[in-house]
Amino acid sequence: MTSANSNVDEAELRKFAEHAANWWSRNGDFKALHDINPLRLGYIEARVKLADAMVLDVGCGGGILTEAIARQGAKVTGIDLAAEPLEVARSHGRQSDLDIDYLLCSTEQLAEDKSGCFDVVTCMELLEHVPDPQSTLNACSKLLKQDGHLFLASVNRNPKSYLLAIVAAEYILNLVPKGTHDYDRLIQPAELAGWLRAADLEIKDITGMTYNPITQQYRLTANSDVNYLVHALRSG
Ligand code: SAH
Numbered sequence: 001m002t003s004a005n006s007n008v009d010e011a012e013l014r015k016f017a018e019h020a021a022n023w024w025s026r027n028g029d030f031k032a033l034h035d036i037n038p039l040r041l042g043y044i045e046a047r048v049k050l051a052d053a054m055v056l057d058v059g060c061g062g063g064i065l066t067e068a069i070a071r072q073g074a075k076v077t078g079i080d081l082a083a084e085p086l087e088v089a090r091s092h093g094r095q096s097d098l099d100i101d102y103l104l105c106s107t108e109q110l111a112e113d114k115s116g117c118f119d120v121v122t123c124m125e126l127l128e129h130v131p132d133p134q135s136t137l138n139a140c141s142k143l144l145k146q147d148g149h150l151f152l153a154s155v156n157r158n159p160k161s162y163l164l165a166i167v168a169a170e171y172i173l174n175l176v177p178k179g180t181h182d183y184d185r186l187i188q189p190a191e192l193a194g195w196l197r198a199a200d201l202e203i204k205d206i207t208g209m210t211y212n213p214i215t216q217q218y219r220l221t222a223n224s225d226v227n228y229l230v231h232a233l234r235s236g
Contacts, residue, residue: 007108007136012129013082016061019177020084023062024092032175033064033125036209036218036227040124040153041068043207043220043229048149050074053119056143058107058136059126063089063100069122070098077101077118079110111139118143124153124229127192128185134195141199144234150201152230153209157186161226164211173213189224201232 022028044050051073057066060078062085070076070093078100080086086102093100103110107123121140127133140150155165162183169175189206196203208224211217220229 007106007130007132008081009129009131015177015179017082017084020062020082020088023064023085023088029177030062030064032169033061036153037064037068039209039218039220040065040151040229041072043231044069044120044122044151045072047151047204047231048120050120054117055120055122056110056114056118058121058123058140059129060089060102061085063092063102065122065124066100066102067093067096067098070100074120077103079103079105079107081106107136107139107143111142115142116145118148119145120149120151122151124151127152127154128181128187133187133192134198137195137199137201141201141234146234148234150196150230150232150234152192152232153227154187154192154230155181155227156225157183157188158225161186164226168213169211175211189228189230192230196230196232200235202235203230203232205229205231 019029023030026034053074055069055074055076057078060066060080063078066076066078083104086104090102121144123140130136155161166181170178193203206224207229208221209218209227210221
């Protein structure tokens with residue numbers, strides 16, 4: 001397993017730090033995260049009760065998902081390794097009057113300190129940016145209570161996802177900043193399934209997320225060829 005702080009690519013952190021100032025701008029660089037947020041919150045809420053749950057949001061960035069979860073009455077901690085988005089998250093959380101604990105901390109380090117503490121761990125749009133996703137997932141597993149829930153979101157790797165998630169989303173439709181995703185780092189659900197099993201996590205569901213450029217809307221779908229959400233349970 002990667003040691004406490006080595007599972008990070010500084011160039012990846014810089015990509016997000018550079019755009020941090022407009023994290024909450026509804027039509028800015030992170031418009032796509034704002035647009036998919038109701039879908040992913042709905043996906044989580046359909047599977048767990050968030051009120052009073054201890055929730056950890058890994059790779060929380062500026063806090064779009066973190067705040068939505070906190071609004072449902074959960075006690076939320078958000079962690080990220082980039083200082084700029086975390087600062088944005090802290091200040092936006094204060095303005096929103098939400099009591100969220102934001103920490104600059106690696107998943108692996110937190111797993112040393114808070115093993116078995118969380119009912120729910122969310123880790124969305126992060127795994128395709130880390131050098132060793134297995135290490136991140138091992139740490140997520142360790143952070144969960146027995147029978148705790150893990151929610152992931154990532155991008156599949158195949159010719160269709162290359163065309164839609166990279167060529168179209170970054171260069172034609174400008175849905176996300178250019179260079180956001182490296183094709184080689186995208187993750188096939190079968191690879192993810194293997195990593196989850198190795199981390200004592202049992203997959204309960206995989207659901208796709210698709211974008212319609214005409215209506216400019218996202219929706220959940222059975223097809224996980226491009227973007228997808230995963231629900232897994234910490235098994236024994
Ligand atoms: N999860 C949030 C933000 C996704 S953007 C959401 O979906 O709304 C990806 C985030 O991962 C960025 O904030 C970036 O700083 C963070 N990140 C990248 N590499 C990381 C690492 N190795 N450990 C923790 N966070 C990381």
